[in-house]
Amino acid sequence: MNGAESLVKTLLACGVDTCFANPGTSEMHFVAALDRIPGMRCVLGLFEGVVTGAADGYARMAGKPAATLLHCGPGLANGLANLHNARRAQTPVVNIIGDQATYHRPFDAPLTADTEGWARPVSVWTRTATHAASVGADAAVAVQAARAEPGGVASLILPSDVCWDDGGKVAAPLPALAVPKVSPDAVQNAARILRSGQPTLIVLAGSALREGALADAHRIAATTDARLITPMSNARVTRGRGRLAVDRIPYSGDAARQKLAGIRNVILVGAPPPVTFFAYPGKSPRPYPEDANIHVLARAEEDLGEALARLADELGARSAALPQSAPRSAAPAKGAITSEAVAQSLTALLPEQAVVVEESVSFGRAFYPGTVHAAPHDWLQLTGGAIGAGLPLATGAAIAAPDRRVVALQADGSGMYTLQSLWTMAREKLDVTIVLLANRKYAILLGELAGVGANPGKTAMDMLDLGNPDLDWVKMANGMGVEAARADTMDAFNDLFQMANQRKGPFLIELVI
């Protein structure tokens, strides 16, 4: 057995059975091993940003890592932005990064690059395999590292001779690393704060945004008048009709400061202390009052559900009914195409158990608050601010959840980063409805430029306007094998959205906004 075969068999033994791939020459022995050994589903992406973003979307829905297959340093580099997003989402991913043979690397052939150096900043674990006999064991550690709570990117760099050399040994799966116990002191401290009656904010993130944990958080809030909130961007939120609707910290620092005014205590449940996305002259980086105290109930690597349950019990909180509120409208919206109208139509028409992938940037401001009464669904977001995550996330989520409709709410500027995803959706016949929001500009940046006090002149518009020429998403999607149509009215959108969700395979709606 060569190293490549031992690697494939170890990954399969560790439960990794899906590989998002864009291979190159140095990985041919690994490709041959994948071909010989049954059990790994290999999904090709025509650009590495598709591959890494799809691995992120897959694991968010599957709850276990996929492998990626990337080619040398530059292939990894093409996937780094979405690995950055995966890192911020705390998603388990196992990168397999092919590279020059161990003895070839010193010759500095053209493709040689600092593969380890590029991988390390996005990875919780990075290792270059050195021998066929140990690459199986390396892979088992990689899977263990990726799965350690809360999840992270593990990067195994795979020199070609490690693949082709004989002497590979299949490694057994390693046990899950122990989850740190919830601290009784932290629970009692949080209970004390909550009993004090001071205005208190509980920031929920990560696995605290799943159904059971949210129910416990609701118990706590109902008993204590604490306010629940989540970060602006989250890997996955379980929400919709019959589920707790939790507000988010606004993206705008001014809006966030306004929302959090008067807060005296912030209790963190798997979340970092809130910070604005960017700095602005003369404004605080912190959206909460300067004199507020920060408390940690549980860090991301702890069992957040258990922490919330214990806190609820400590407070003697009884289970609380959700606020009953009927959908604001059961009918899809008519009239002008606005963010609120699209949210209303989504509320009316979103399929049960849809997986919503949102990278809607500026136009989507009403989507999240406006869809709390939509059919039960999961909501996946861009977590690290590196645009170009949406279409890859949708691709991976659809592979992981083949019985659920994926709805991608995608801005045009960010969609262009990784539009190659459409081809993979067509090839794999994934049930994805893409709502492509075509405003034909970097609208968020025009807003930021206005904030700088500048009226955009020709040079600025040369950099912020996506018209001239207009992108035609219907043609681009068709060119990659995805059927598509344009909607210029809400009526047309409503019809296309219903039709798209009922068919097999992907469909793109270019919504001209």
Add this chain to the structure above:
Amino acid sequence: MNGAESLVKTLLACGVDTCFANPGTSEMHFVAALDRIPGMRCVLGLFEGVVTGAADGYARMAGKPAATLLHCGPGLANGLANLHNARRAQTPVVNIIGDQATYHRPFDAPLTADTEGWARPVSVWTRTATHAASVGADAAVAVQAARAEPGGVASLILPSDVCWDDGGKVAAPLPALAVPKVSPDAVQNAARILRSGQPTLIVLAGSALREGALADAHRIAATTDARLITPMSNARVTRGRGRLAVDRIPYSGDAARQKLAGIRNVILVGAPPPVTFFAYPGKSPRPYPEDANIHVLARAEEDLGEALARLADELGARSAALPQSAPRSAAPAKGAITSEAVAQSLTALLPEQAVVVEESVSFGRAFYPGTVHAAPHDWLQLTGGAIGAGLPLATGAAIAAPDRRVVALQADGSGMYTLQSLWTMAREKLDVTIVLLANRKYAILLGELAGVGANPGKTAMDMLDLGNPDLDWVKMANGMGVEAARADTMDAFNDLFQMANQRKGPFLIELVI
């Protein structure tokens, strides 16, 4: 004057007047400064790989650096693969990489990443600006570093507060760094080797591939029977009818070893010692005989033209006429679409002083040798093996050389990496003819897989085949505003190629091969 304004004015003072950009929020003060201060041509790319590859292509033709404008660590990461290629091409590039405000970075906001760590492996110079008062001086050093022979990537990281703070100071251009003198010992050593009569190879790279240096190399070879050769991939070669045709070291290690068999001495002129692109089991990484001696006439940072002129004089070499050979055929090819047929048609139809950008991978094997009798032209290649360089290089070359036709010979698999380039070509109305070679597979990898001794099964084909669905490049190009047509015969290709070269603006020919 704020820091951003001092930066723009310093760049302009240093002769950097073109900026390939994909800006983000943290760069808005820089964008506003570009807007207020006339003189910088800003060209938007819809993905950072377009931006960095265009900066590479621009500088290869302009002989001076462009700036890039990239957004934070992930924006840089998206551009790294083409910066890797620029590094291998020794192209001067000045990266301006926006980032979090200096005081915001410790808060680890979502977009915060290891910007410096990612930049350093591709850069000859990396610095994070710290104050508005010094960012002008930083920029002057960056331009000096990028232009130091043979040229390299300089990365200036620009925290947002450095932009918006007052107190910016425009810096004067710095003098070019001194070029190391050609070593008389190295010249005499090379002359001694060449006089010995032993089979000797002279490897020419970098600026040794321009017209004057090539003439001197030809004098040397004609006097001494030395063989001239270039690396497989070069940043820019001046060639075509009436110019010296120099052979390349083949990509295949076996073919290279065969070509270099019997060589006793290798004299390097700006080139590294030859090495195969990848390692293969049991094969030497060096394509030249093990007992050959390596000599350095001049390193890349020296004046290669002067070194060759001195060596020619030392040898008393008289100017030598080029081998006279008529074009093999003045007529474009008919019949089957083959690599040789396309080369013949290019020979017949290539416009005078065209800039050929080649990323034709497997199908293009006959293009370079088959076009030595085409009209005089420059030939630009993928230098670092990170695919996705071709369309961006063509974009930048067309900006730098607006009076010349750019002809991009582009494989489909690599073209998909940075297809967003087409939109920039349309927007800027660039005179680019794209010959898109649609074989609908990663043909080079199928060859490599066969070399591994494997017949591809379903899993391997899932990763190596680009059909299912076929990419429709005409639709994709149209979707980005580029006119396009498909050619299924050489006749159709010949007609479209002539028509495309005579029109203004870009045109894509999908050549189904």
